[in-house]
Amino acid sequence: MTKATETKIDLKKLDEIIIKNKGKQGEILNILEEAQKTIEHQFLPEAALNHIAVQTGVPLSKIYNIITFYSFFNLKPQGDHTITVCRGTACHTRGSKALLDDIGMLMGGSKELEDGEPSFTTPDNKFTIRTVACFGQCALAPVVAIDEVIHSHMTVTKLQKLVAIVAKGGKN
Amino acid sequence: MEKINIKVNGKDYQVDKGQTILNACKKAGVNIPHLCYMEDVADNASCGVCVVEVKGARALVRSCVQQANEAMEITTNSKKVMDARKTNVELLLANHPNECLTCGRNQNCELQEISQVMGIKETRYVRTKKIDAIDTTSPSLVRDPNKCILCGRCVKICSAVQTVHAINVANRGLKSKVTTFMDKGLGNSVCVNCGQCAIVCPTGAIVERDDTAAVFTALQASGKTVIVQTAPAIRVGIGEAMGMGAGALVTGKMVAALRRLGFSKVFDTDFSADLTIMEEGHELIKRIKTGGTLPMITSCSPGWIKFIEHFFPEQLGNLSTCKSPQQMFGALAKSFYAEKMGLDPRNVVVVSIMPCTAKKYEAKRPEMMGAFDYWKNKMALTENDKFYDVDYVLTTRELARMFKETGIQFAELPNEEFDSPLGASTGAAVIFGATGGVMEAALRTAYEVLTGTALPSLDLTVVRGMEGIKEAELDINGMKVKVAVAHTLANARKLLEQIKAGTSPYAFIEVMTCPGGCIGGGGQPIPTTWAIRKKRAESIYSEDKNKGLRKSHENPEVAVLYKDFLKEPLGHLSHELLHTEYIKRGILV
Structure with missing residues (x-):
């Protein structure tokens, strides 16, 4: 498992991002977004945040305020694959809560998800399970996205099969 | 100073232009109860205690931020206003621990005072927030986030008056809280221990470390x-x-x-x-x-x-x-x-x-x-x-x-x-x-x-x-x-x-x-x-x-x-x- 402290950050790349956005509208938000995308496992390790704070002069408490407000930002390493369960109204009425509970249980993170954590990553760093308010694919409810590919009329059996394929390195 | 004419609770007053409804009413001798607002420190309009009725407005108005205008008709004591005020305090109390007797701010607490002033005898609402850990990392201050009503005064004084920025609000909705970077605690932050946050805190959420x-x-x-x-x-x-x-x-x-x-x-x-x-x-x-x-x-x-x-x-x-x-x-x-x-x-x-x-x-x-x-x-x-x-x-x-x-x-x-x-x-x-x-x-x-x-x-x-x-x-x-x-x-x-x-x-x-x-x-x-x-x-x-x-x-x-x-x-x-x-x-x- 990749720990925050073990993640190597490319400071040169980070500095490029900081310089590129300097003085632009939404400077700090852009920097954080681009930084997360370039860092392995799609998250913002403390060392990266420290570096951004020092270089931009934005207080660390303000950075924390921003990254805890937007669910886009991750403070923990994300899994190799992301399973996104839609929790919009249409998907909810077609059983997305049960889907989330089942996949949560299978992955061993049901407690975190019940506690209202926005996402959960398996200890082996293979999968991250997260929720989304709506994909805009309500006619196909319930929908689940695996690595940005949206699957319609999802059932637990179908999802388990897909997860097994992805876990073995196959395409979903 | 330019004057404006306003009506407060049916009576006519002339007050200075360019002030909030809260201050205009105060000048007119009508006190509007308020909690999060603090003169010269904070006007986040987060608590909703200072609401008043303004004729023509669609909803109740927060008097601590809304400017008083010419010919404004303000009601501060209608049933609608008083019920809303009370409800807003009750909602705060739902998540506030009943620990007044052992609190560092007992008898010196703005929340305690306002619930007494509002005549609140019971809290009708159940707790919705999880219990959060008390921050004891600082040699000077102790922060109990459970007592926090998110008024934002501490954040404001730490950032605007002291430019230290040790604390800010983190998370959203029910999980919102005032905290330090990565929840490390005041003792592991740039906090300079000045305690101005404790001076402005309306409750016992930030108090001095007690060495008595x-x-x-x-x-x-x-x-x-x-x-x-x-x-x-x-x-x-x-x-x-x-x-x-x-x-x-x-x-x-x-x-x-x-x-x-x-x-x-x-x-x-x-x-x-x-x-x-x-x-x-x-x-x-x-x-x-x-x-x-x-x-x-x-x-x-x-x-x-x-x-x-x-x-x-x-x-x-x-x-x-x-x-x-x-x-x-x-x-x-x-x-x-x-x-x-x-x-x-x-x-x-x-x-x-x-x-x-x-x-x-x-x-x-x-x-x-x-x-x-x-x-x-x-x-x-x-x-x-x-x-x-x-x-x-x-x-x-x-x-x-x-x-x-x-x-x-x-x-x-x-x-x-x-x-x-x-x-x-x-x-x-x-x-x-x-x-x-x-x-x-x-x-x-x-x-x-x-x-x-x-x-x-x-x-x-x-x-x-x-x-x-x-x-x-x-x-x-x-x-x-x-x-x-x-x-x-x-x-x-x-x-x-x-x-x-x-x-x-x-x-x-x-x-x-x-x-x-x-x-x-x-x-x-x-x-x-x-x-x-x-x-x-x-x-x-x-x-x-x-x-x-x-x-x-x-x-x-x-x-x-x-x-x-x-x-x-x-x-x-x-x-x-x-x-x-x-x-x-x-x-x-």
Whole structure:
């Protein structure tokens, strides 16, 4: 498992991002977004945040305020694959809560998800399970996205099969 | 001032244009209950207690942020308004623990007061928030997020007034909370321990670390000599905390009460404030004469010290190397005084009464062991014998609690005098408690040392008052010397930016962390408003005026200290006991 402290950050790349956005509208938000995308496992390790704070002069408490407000930002390493369960109204009425509970249980993170954590990553760093308010694919409810590919009329059996394929390195 | 006509609860009023409904109504004699709003500090409009009805508006209006306009018809007491107000308070109470009886702010809590005023007898709503851990990482402050009502005052004062940004709101919705970066806690952040957040907190969510129990234990232990020092600003704050008027000057009663509490000697930090002037004044003269780093900046205020260490580490050379009066006192109490009285320094307990939460932190800085170093070789002490110069620091508020707990009838006490030989002081030391005071005291002495004559007027009114940055120019033997005084760290930051840019015209700068100086310190009675700060400052200056001696170099006990012990300002012993070094911290903790 990749720990925050073990993640190597490319400071040169980070500095490029900081310089590129300097003085632009939404400077700090852009920097954080681009930084997360370039860092392995799609998250913002403390060392990266420290570096951004020092270089931009934005207080660390303000950075924390921003990254805890937007669910886009991750403070923990994300899994190799992301399973996104839609929790919009249409998907909810077609059983997305049960889907989330089942996949949560299978992955061993049901407690975190019940506690209202926005996402959960398996200890082996293979999968991250997260929720989304709506994909805009309500006619196909319930929908689940695996690595940005949206699957319609999802059932637990179908999802388990897909997860097994992805876990073995196959395409979903 | 342009006037507007408004109607409040059916009555016509004429008020100044350009103010909020809340203030306009106040001027018209109608008080609107409010909770999160605080004049000059915060208007986040988060609590919803100050709602009023405005004719023509679609919904209830938050009077703390909405401007009053011409012909506005405002209702502050309709059933709709009163029900909404009550509901909003009840919703806050749903997530607020019922711990009033054991809370640090019991009977001094705005939430408690407002629920009483609202006539709330029960809370109809169930708790929706999870219990959060209490932050005990700071040596000065304790934060209980469960008691927080998210009014945002602390965040505002920490960012806007102090520019420290130790805390902010994190997360969203029900999970919103005020916290530090990565929830590391105040003690692991850039927090400078100034305690202004505790002063403005409406509830007990941020309070000083309570050291009263430890001091009671020390007072009751046998074989210990427990002595106390009182900062200049306590004599104008403790009376207030004991139910006397704002700014009540109670020096004599304070001394009497401390004796009754059981301290074996009652000494005065004013003594070491005079000593600070001797050391700092000579340091300034030396720097001016020998081309040392200028401007020199005062170093009495521990919040300020941590601030410059975090945010301007490259400017540490501008700081005076003098320890603060509290630490000078502690170092001398366990060296000079212990030696004189034949006491084992390990059995001397030094308690400070300070208007300040940062002093608790300062006392525990690892370098503040001057007396231990003094005795180390003489007594063959080992690392296990290590002791701090100052053992416990109590704020004004904590001292008031101890007085009350021991049944001391403060207002009835006679006036008593400080003990000798660390108790004599001059007017110059007293004014250390107000912004501009250290500057004025230093100039009274430095001017005389440099010119051989006293200042034309001892009252340097130009450096007094509550303006954020004050400056003055002095003619010393034909040399023009410019000085500046700043209070609050936002103002200090401005002067530091100047120094960094190489454009600072000053030779000497005084910085105090808190608004108004120590009289407005984070350990002072709550509430501390501008009106109250001014009253405390008035008392400080009247004490100075009435002192026989008003210049630090005239302090007879300080003279004896130099003659018998230190020998000379900036001498070898001074260097060992009274001066210190600083740490380059940076913003990463």
